[in-house]
Amino acid sequence: MAAVKRLTQRDIAQLAGVSQATVSLVLNGTPLSRSRIPTETRERVEKVIRDTGYVADPVARKMVKGLNRILGVFTYEPAFPSGQADFFTPFLFGIEEAAQTLGYDLLLLTGAGQQRKIFGDNVRLRLADGCVILGRKFDNTELARLVAGDFPFVAVGRRDDAGGPVPYVGGDYAPATSALVERAKSFGHRRIAYVGLNEGAESTVDRWYGFSRSVGEAELVTSIFEVGRPPNEILDILFAAGATCVFVTELADAIAIEHAARTRGLSIPDDLSIVVLGNHIRAEEPGRRFTSFAIPREAMARAATEMLVRRVEHDAPVEQLLLHCEPLEGDTLGAPSSKTKKTK
Amino acid sequence: MAAVKRLTQRDIAQLAGVSQATVSLVLNGTPLSRSRIPTETRERVEKVIRDTGYVADPVARKMVKGLNRILGVFTYEPAFPSGQADFFTPFLFGIEEAAQTLGYDLLLLTGAGQQRKIFGDNVRLRLADGCVILGRKFDNTELARLVAGDFPFVAVGRRDDAGGPVPYVGGDYAPATSALVERAKSFGHRRIAYVGLNEGAESTVDRWYGFSRSVGEAELVTSIFEVGRPPNEILDILFAAGATCVFVTELADAIAIEHAARTRGLSIPDDLSIVVLGNHIRAEEPGRRFTSFAIPREAMARAATEMLVRRVEHDAPVEQLLLHCEPLEGDTLGAPSSKTKKTK
DNA sequence: ATTAGCTGCTAATACGTATCAGCACTTCTG
DNA sequence: CAGAAGTGCTGATACGTATTAGCAGCTAAT
Numbered sequence: 001m002a003a004v005k006r007l008t009q010r011d012i013a014q015l016a017g018v019s020q021a022t023v024s025l026v027l028n029g030t031p032l033s034r035s036r037i038p039t040e041t042r043e044r045v046e047k048v049i050r051d052t053g054y055v056a057d058p059v060a061r062k063m064v065k066g067l068n069r070i071l072g073v074f075t076y077e078p079a080f081p082s083g084q085a086d087f088f089t090p091f092l093f094g095i096e097e098a099a100q101t102l103g104y105d106l107l108l109l110t111g112a113g114q115q116r117k118i119f120g121d122n123v124r125l126r127l128a129d130g131c132v133i134l135g136r137k138f139d140n141t142e143l144a145r146l147v148a149g150d151f152p153f154v155a156v157g158r159r160d161d162a163g164g165p166v167p168y169v170g171g172d173y174a175p176a177t178s179a180l181v182e183r184a185k186s187f188g189h190r191r192i193a194y195v196g197l198n199e200g201a202e203s204t205v206d207r208w209y210g211f212s213r214s215v216g217e218a219e220l221v222t223s224i225f226e227v228g229r230p231p232n233e234i235l236d237i238l239f240a241a242g243a244t245c246v247f248v249t250e251l252a253d254a255i256a257i258e259h260a261a262r263t264r265g266l267s268i269p270d271d272l273s274i275v276v277l278g279n280h281i282r283a284e285e286p287g288r289r290f291t292s293f294a295i296p297r298e299a300m301a302r303a304a305t306e307m308l309v310r311r312v313e314h315d316a317p318v319e320q321l322l323l324h325c326e327p328l329e330g331d332t333l334g335a336p337s338s339k340t341k342k343t344k
Numbered sequence: 345m346a347a348v349k350r351l352t353q354r355d356i357a358q359l360a361g362v363s364q365a366t367v368s369l370v371l372n373g374t375p376l377s378r379s380r381i382p383t384e385t386r387e388r389v390e391k392v393i394r395d396t397g398y399v400a401d402p403v404a405r406k407m408v409k410g411l412n413r414i415l416g417v418f419t420y421e422p423a424f425p426s427g428q429a430d431f432f433t434p435f436l437f438g439i440e441e442a443a444q445t446l447g448y449d450l451l452l453l454t455g456a457g458q459q460r461k462i463f464g465d466n467v468r469l470r471l472a473d474g475c476v477i478l479g480r481k482f483d484n485t486e487l488a489r490l491v492a493g494d495f496p497f498v499a500v501g502r503r504d505d506a507g508g509p510v511p512y513v514g515g516d517y518a519p520a521t522s523a524l525v526e527r528a529k530s531f532g533h534r535r536i537a538y539v540g541l542n543e544g545a546e547s548t549v550d551r552w553y554g555f556s557r558s559v560g561e562a563e564l565v566t567s568i569f570e571v572g573r574p575p576n577e578i579l580d581i582l583f584a585a586g587a588t589c590v591f592v593t594e595l596a597d598a599i600a601i602e603h604a605a606r607t608r609g610l611s612i613p614d615d616l617s618i619v620v621l622g623n624h625i626r627a628e629e630p631g632r633r634f635t636s637f638a639i640p641r642e643a644m645a646r647a648a649t650e651m652l653v654r655r656v657e658h659d660a661p662v663e664q665l666l667l668h669c670e671p672l673e674g675d676t677l678g679a680p681s682s683k684t685k686k687t688k
Numbered sequence: 689a690t691t692a693g694c695t696g697c698t699a700a701t702a703c704g705t706a707t708c709a710g711c712a713c714t715t716c717t718g
Numbered sequence: 719c720a721g722a723a724g725t726g727c728t729g730a731t732a733c734g735t736a737t738t739a740g741c742a743g744c745t746a747a748t
Contacts, residue, residue, distance in 0.1 A: 699741090712725100
């Protein structure tokens with residue numbers, strides 16, 4: 001109970017009748033130095049170590065070696081589901097898997113309350129060899145400091161430059177969105193709407209960019225750069241503009257719109273096609289499978305972790321990687337009904 | 345890129361024209377020593393710190409102070425759901441919540457493959473101030489070494505002594521099981537069976553103990569101390585023994601038995617009551633809500649974390665805590681049908 | 689017989705921080 | 719005016735390990 005003094009190499013040395021340096025050499029000597037310790041001595045030391053159960057203090061080790069085989073995982077929000085929103089789980093799973101394969105442990109630095117900063121008084125982050133950064137909102141000042149500093153990190157999700165290129169692994173939302181637009185067009189849609197933000201987070205911008213790149217001037221009939229607006233208002237705007245298909249960035253909006261449309265006795269996708277940009281968590285549950293694209297969260301996290309380890313171990317240069325997002329064949333995108341077509 | 349040398353207090357000292365010791369005093373001086381540094385000097389040092397973005401190296405800090413405000417979480421199995429079995433999630437959530445409240449970070453030490461031992465060559469565990477241990481199977485030798493050693497830890501789940509009392513927070517399964525037995529008896533059941541192991545893990549033993557304590561000699565008609573046996577065999581044995589109610593430790597067994605019974609055209613709970621000992625993950629999904637008791641996983645994890653911090657910070661004595669498990673009113677326990685009763 | 693090389697070890701140092709003892713100087717006290 | 723007390727700082731050391739330089743003592747070679 002009364003905190004027995006920890007065993008140190010000095011204790012082992014004394015017990016084995018050698019010096020501390022010899023103990024250290026026995027434990028992790030290079031082939032060169034190891035050859036200079038006779039078997040007899042080595043075995044004596046090893047026996048003492050076995051008998052006492054000594055293990056080297058990783059803290060002291062880290063001090064001198066500089067590496068820990070620990071990766072930090074930084075998030076502003078708490079990492080575990082406080083209710084249903086287990087947004088982080090697939091990421092954490094991917095990180096853990098990769099870390100384990102590579103022989104690293106994980107230091108979880110989750111947003112302590114609201115005000116947790118990377119650069120605070122109590123920055124335990126540097127205990128790790130490097131750090132994976134999770135979460136959409138990320139203070140840009142801090143990102144810039146990270147970029148400027150020497151601490152290895154990799155972001156999950158694309159990041160704009162912050163005083164220099166940011167290493168990241170993200171989802172390739174722009175082409176994925178483009179592909180869905182093309183698919184809508186091939187179904188015959190010529191009057192397409194967009195509901196969601198078009199600026200702010202990089203992932204948002206990418207979606208809008210992919211959308212606007214593929215949709216023609218004549219085809220984009222209306223845009224609602226807003227989130228969480230009452231679905232009936234949205235529907236009114238959509239139909240006033242003669243839209244046959246709507247692209248939505250937020251699943252919640254899509255669900256609301258779908259529900260409102262059904263309430264009006266409309267059929268989806270006959271009267272209105274709905275495309276969601278990215279498979280959000282629990283997208284399956286509402287009973288309707290929205291047409292969308294898959295976000296390979298686990299793969300992103302794995303790739304980010306591997307990239308981080310490359311940076312840590314080999315001081316690899318900054319990489320930026322966007323992973324392909326597979327289209328998800330749902331049941332909310334189809335040909336516009338002839339009636340609707342006639343309207344045109 | 346080329347790993348710029350980390351800033352140290354010496355650098356700060358030089359820039360501010362003071363000594364390293366002064367920098368350290370400015371950063372974390374006691375009221376006594378702080379009073380001896382004039383405001384002017386302190387501000388000069390603080391400015392340099394702000395300008396350079398210096399942060400103290402937590403490793404060096406830990407070396408001298410001995411504490412880190414980091415808690416380890418050790419599991420043999422990977423901590424995150426590799427598929428459906430997110431067994432650990434509620435525990436991790438509870439631990440994270442408590443750790444965050446108490447101002448600790450988490451070091452995840454998940455079973456690296458199959459052979460991860462706490463006492464291995466690469467024991468990174470001691471980097472933390474203490475450690476929460478998760479998982480049912482736990483090498484008893486290692487537990488004994490932990491008990492004997494000076495490293496603070498707390499187990500989630502009751503543990504038998506291992507060369508000394510083990511600090512833990514567990515679920516109080518025995519009384520919870522007893523309560524369910526009493527409830528079955530009050531429904532009129534007089535011929536009760538048990539399916540599940542009766543030895544091995546502490547949690548298993550507790551269930552059997554609670555069961556056998558409450559059930560009378562005459563009432564226990566048969567026991568199948570085995571898991572995963574074909575459900576039809578089980579049913580045959582149960583009915584041969586004239587059981588009207590069966591207590592099952594494994595949800596999988598319960599599901600199989602229920603299914604097999606329905607296939608035979610039997611009604612549950614009329615023809616057979618089924619009680620599951622503990623709400624296993626995703627117990628809701630099969631469509632049928634088994635009568636059982638709740639395992640307060642989050643609360644257990646929180647309590648364990650708080651207990652660990654008490655041990656770390658105040659060298660508190662070993663505590664052992666069992667949390668109440670609330671009965672879960674399901675729809676698989678009811679009065680035996682009169683027909684069945686007549687059989688008696 | 690000197691030197692070169694090998695063997696078996698150890699002393700010393702560095703890593704970055706916290707902390708204590710204490711130095712040089714000023715100001716107050718009697 | 720000697721001593722005490724206070725002020726503003728610094729030097730030294732400890733923490734536990736890894737690592738390098740190098741010291742004895744011995745053997746073999748020139």
